[in-house]
Amino acid sequence: MALGLFTACGSDGGSEGDASSAEDFDFSCPERTDGDPAPDEAANESQPFVFGAPGDPSSIDPVLASDGETFRVTRQLYETLIDTECTDNVPGLAESWDQNDEGTEWTFHLREGVNFHDGTALDGAAVCANFDRWANFKGGFQSPNFSYYYSAVFGGFAENDPEMGVEYEPIYAGCEADGLTATISLTKYTSSFPGAFSLSSFSIISPASLEAIADVELPSADSPLPEYSQTAGTLAGTGPYTLTEWDHSEQQVTLTRNDDYWGETAKVKTLIFRTISDETARRQALTAGDIHGYDLAAPADVQPLLDDGYQVPIRGVFNLLYLAYTQGHEPLEDHAVREALSYAVDRQRLVDSVLPPGGLIATQFQPPSLEGWSEDVVTYEYDPEKAQELLAEAGQEDLTLEFCYPTDVTRPYMPAPKDIFDIVAENLKEVGVTVEARPITWVEYIPATRSGECPLYFLGWTGDFADPYNFLGTWFAAPSTEWGFDNQEVFDAIAEANTEPDQDTRVDLWKTANELIMEELPGLPLTSSPPSIAFAPNVYPPDVSPLTQENFAQVYFTADA
């Protein structure tokens, strides 16, 4: 089966269906095999590289944003202490870092000779300036509406504003700068670290430029984002590109190459992100040559694109789609029923026919690229007969269940909710379960699923950074109406793993947790599928990232083709 210029190494077991049973599963992102074709220098200088984004960025100040569309842009402008390659943490602005045993002190050794766009040099003080700024956010700045990731990772702020409802104790204890080192101390360790330091939200911005906006205030959570976060020219980062214009009415962001970038300078002089919300429209724009690449290609478009010589590099998977069995709904309290349903679902068909290339069956509630992924979990392989037997034993031959799915969204882990629903629903019908479809718009879907009113529903998550807790913790850290199960064993296992600073021990703890969870079977992990990103034939695409954090500095127009 054609996968364009890219072949997945390791096991992109999806279509072979061995992922679930593989004894020695070793995940790694697909390797690119397209070499490096000769660049078309003239084009790179004269022609802007236009990328079709599914949505508008929200803020040029990344700490005020929590959406991928924003980070796609800010990634090119600013950099973080730790960078990611595939899903692994690699040196970013910090050449190296070390932690104390408790994991409460993180010391970063910064690169030399890194300058911000405004000419000032990067040093420990600059890093601390950023962290201190966030920690001391006031008023609306504290609202999860804006600084979501900060409160999510660091719990709270120096002075929590009750208005904004952030009540946790801050775990950020301060920052020590010493020349080119910065030491960040925490009151307690969580497994979010060090991964969290790679979050785009925590990009390092020139203190000088921060000075200019020091006295900007956000009175409330619904006050407009500050002007500086909507226009070019205020914030200075260290990235390979600088922001030249953000044209809101054309929904177009224009970036220009930063020629004295500390690393390898970008190939293309002008980089433009334009918003096309409709996926079909994005494809057509690409094939018509109006844009040179776009993200979130519809699975159905991938093959036609490949056939016409377009490039669809396959990202590693870093997300999870699951089918939840909300306990508290009587029949689902019965473990046998949950098992039966799990055996009834033909996950292979999802992977084979509706998910984009590179998708694979999920055997547990975290993607295989993360530490703690276990080969020894119970995998419930498609077996309708067994499902029927189990239902019979449970005395649930004529089981009727309401099944919720979202209507007005596609998520990276869920390219076409309705298709997936239709297939799974059909599967359940085949084993004699009567399914009552309940489509819900996204704004109501989340509350509906949270409150546990949906016996069956889809949901999922795309990881922010390499940390199992970012998946498991989100769901199974404590009893919740959205799952409705109460298995202290599981909760403890996760808590233990989350607070274990030593990696090897932690990995085993995570494995146990995963196995426990699949025993309990609160829901069925369905698939992990990489969102497809597409590029024109005459383009050298960037290394694609499971976290959808492509570095567009690598992109260039190729001479031939």
Place this chain on the structure above:
Amino acid sequence: MALLEVEDLRVAFGAATAVDGVSFAVDEGKVVGLVGESGCGKSVTSLAIMGLLPKGKGRKARAAKSRNGKVPAQAEATGPEGTGPEGAAGDGAVPPGHGGAVAATPQGIAVGRRSNRGGADVSGRAAFDGVDLLTLPPAAMRRRRGADLAMVFQDPLSSLNPVVPVGRQITEVLERHRGLKGDKAVKEAANLLDRVGIPDPLRRLKEYPHQLSGGMRQRVLIAIAVACAPRLLIADEPTTALDVTIQAQILELLKDLVDSEGTALLMITHDLGVVAGICDEVNVLYSGRVVESAPVRDLFARPTHPYTVGLLGSIPRLDLGTHEPLTPIRGSIADVIRWKDGCAFAPRCDRVAPACVEGEPALVGAPHAHRCVMAEEIA
């Protein structure tokens, strides 16, 4: 020779014949009446002379060929509203709308607006100053209409454009035919209004039809008609829509015009009172034919055709005692027989005799002509 000589004029709408060989003449300075019940074909006659009838097959085909070789077959399919090649030439000169005029003809002819039946087939001759109007090309005909021969219509309100000031509606004729522009035209229009007896013409010029009284509207129509001092004026029931008092004034006005200008006037009416009041000669039409034609005095003195007698009989008269009953004509214009089988009036005639239905009666005698085989017996 006379100014207008109509000879054997025939107008047919598809199968139905509205005018069936009408002949008469109008001399300069003379007033000739066409009289008859509505539907007898008098209006059609006038429209035919003015060339305002929708073109029918015969002529359309010819016209078509002469224009762009469009074959008749295709042309036949096309509707009456100048939808043929003339239409193609953007010819406004072929309006559809004579619903008011002929829609009620006995044969149930529909020349109505939006009718998609074929138009009128016109044959015969209508010589104006020796030129046959019926065969003039549309453009040439347009140059004469409104200039040499003009028409006053029945319903003054609907005959004036509601959204254009009356002044403009007058000046546009002056522009078209007398080349008057701007102030000149306006001044002239004012004179005209003055002549037709509208006080304060300059103010009226700016007004719209709906702001004028019925009488004034009719005067405006007349002003438009006489704007270019036409030699022939056709008045189609000019007074029917008006109050009696106004009627008299309008008739006076028309009379004056004729006397002062020596215009020939073809007065179309069903009202013998009007005829008596204004006409020099009268042609009585029945079912598309002249049944009696005579100088006005003769006609009233010695009506010959039973139909004429009937018409006269049905007018209330003061000189008879009030107890004298009116003698209306039996039946309605709808019960007819075809002329070639006999007298179309026979079915309604009290004097009807076998002879009446033995073949087509001829128009005999002059200057007092009539079309009745029983004339002698009646007399």
Place this chain on the structure above:
Amino acid sequence: MTTAKIEKLERLIEATATARDAKTGSLWRQSIRRMRRSPMAICGAVIVALFVIVAVLGPWIAPYEASAQTWGKEVFLNRNIFPGPRPENWFGLDHLGRDMFSRMIVGARQTLLVGVVATLIGFLAGAFIGGIAAAAGTFGGRWGERLEAVIMRSVDVALAIPMLLLALSVAALLGPSLSTVMIAVGVAQIPIFARLLRGSMLAQAHSDYVLAAIALGVPKARIVVSHILPNSLGPVIVQATLVLATAIIEAAALSYLGLGNPDPGNPEWGTMLADAQRFLSGAPQLAIYPAVAIIVTALGFTLLGEAMRESLDPRLRRQE
């Protein structure tokens, strides 16, 4: 007044009205005759008839169950493998391996359902509002006129809200479903019907026989209900035919925005078309079938409606 007297008046009015009723009757007959002559009407009628037949018999004609993903294992939308027309599946398979032909047939019923119900909603509500307004305006005296003004003004305003916004909010409340579409489309039609009925009722209200009735002092309610209303429905019914077409199209638009009928068992053409938009590159046929079906059906109703309208048009009648 005594019932006896009312009875007498009734007869009088009937007398005045009969003349015109007779005429109306003949008018309907005339219009039928005229419609038989118009190819437009015939085309429309044929299309509509076919559509209705399919819609009614749908489930029995359809060779397969519309929701069964019988050939699910043969379709790979992520590899652009969409088996096209073949002996067992005349229209090929949809993106989940369901028989396209069966879905089209079953879809007809849903589509008709949407159209009819939506139109009914608009018709009934609209007629009610318009009727009240007209009645109040004609007979309600001063306050009646006020009431009418208020009603009609609000109708104007209702016209100002974009139908789509309306639909979106209805959908937001009910969640996407067939009924959402019906209600949304139906509600959007209310103002039109309201204005129409009011218009034709006012026209009736000034006709001679009503004046006669008023003069004779017949209870007003009675006049409205038993004389004006029945005689004013003609144009409204014609409008209904036309609205049916619009309803079907609007429904498609709403489905395109993801508000359509979610139930895979009862596909509706709009939803199918909307779904298929995603595969326009790989499998255009999936979009073409429902699109053509929608267009033709809508056309059918439009033709029929237009023909009816023309044949009822008084201006056209005059010439006969």
Place this chain on the structure above:
Amino acid sequence: MLRYTVKRLLQLAVALLGLSLLLFAWFKALPGGPENRLLPENATDQQREALRAALGLDEPVWVQYGEFLGRIVRLDFGSSLSSGRPIATELADRLPATIELSLAAMVIAVGIGIPLGYLAARRRGTWIDFGSVSGSLVGVCIPVFFLAAMLKVVFAQELGWLPTAFRLSAGASYTEVTGLRVLDGIITGEFDIAADAFLHLVLPAMALSSIPLAVIVRITRASVLDVVGEDYVRTADAKGLKPGTIRGRHVMRNAMLPIVTVIGLLLGSLFSGAVLTESVFAFGGIGSFVYQATTERDYPALMGFILIIAVSYVVLNLIVDLSYGFLDPRVRVRK
């Protein structure tokens, strides 16, 4: 006449205010809230609650409406919850696109529709009549979004004559005056921009114009047929006027009345089509903005939009009424 119009508009304005209250309450009554769009899937319930509180969504509706009105009076529309930008700015950015699109569509519809309708009427029964009538019948039967998609596939994809998306080519630098790109380009003399914008406008405008065009053709045809049957046209004819004069002064001037009415109504109804067209062509207008606002429960954005609709509707009515007065003297004196 003017007094009448003004009175009516005032009534309208009041009614619309009532409407806004209605819709406000309605939207607030809808289940689900913006916080679910603003926060990622794995945000905690506590975070969501916090946000609801911070956004003041937990207050009673009338309090919220009061605040809303208070802000409106101060001409402060608040800021969009989804984009975090002031509604006023958002509208200022998006509205011109929709206006430009709608105008273009209307220009097409009127420019083609009226002449075509006239021809159809004057050549009743010919192929051109048949063609335009059946054409318009089909025109109203094609779902806009499908037509848009097809146009795009044919002219942008296969033939590659026109761009598939956006209002301008990438990186084109223009100077904003009215926000209507083509107009701006001409005003500022950046004709390349004007041309570019024009090319981007063609397809969406065509798609959007389909229904108005169809309607206008039909109404024009009917109305002209009506007028040419009138006695005053015969009179004009009896005057021997030139065809041109008759067409212009006597036929069209009278035929325009119903046409104008319809155009007025159409302008109002263009919006729904705009939403679909804009999304198909990534034509960054108000349509997509509102659709998003609804799906995301972006109350401020919605209310801001509704006010815009209200105002534009009132203005449209005013224009139509005035044009009546201009076209028909009878209206002028009445009322």
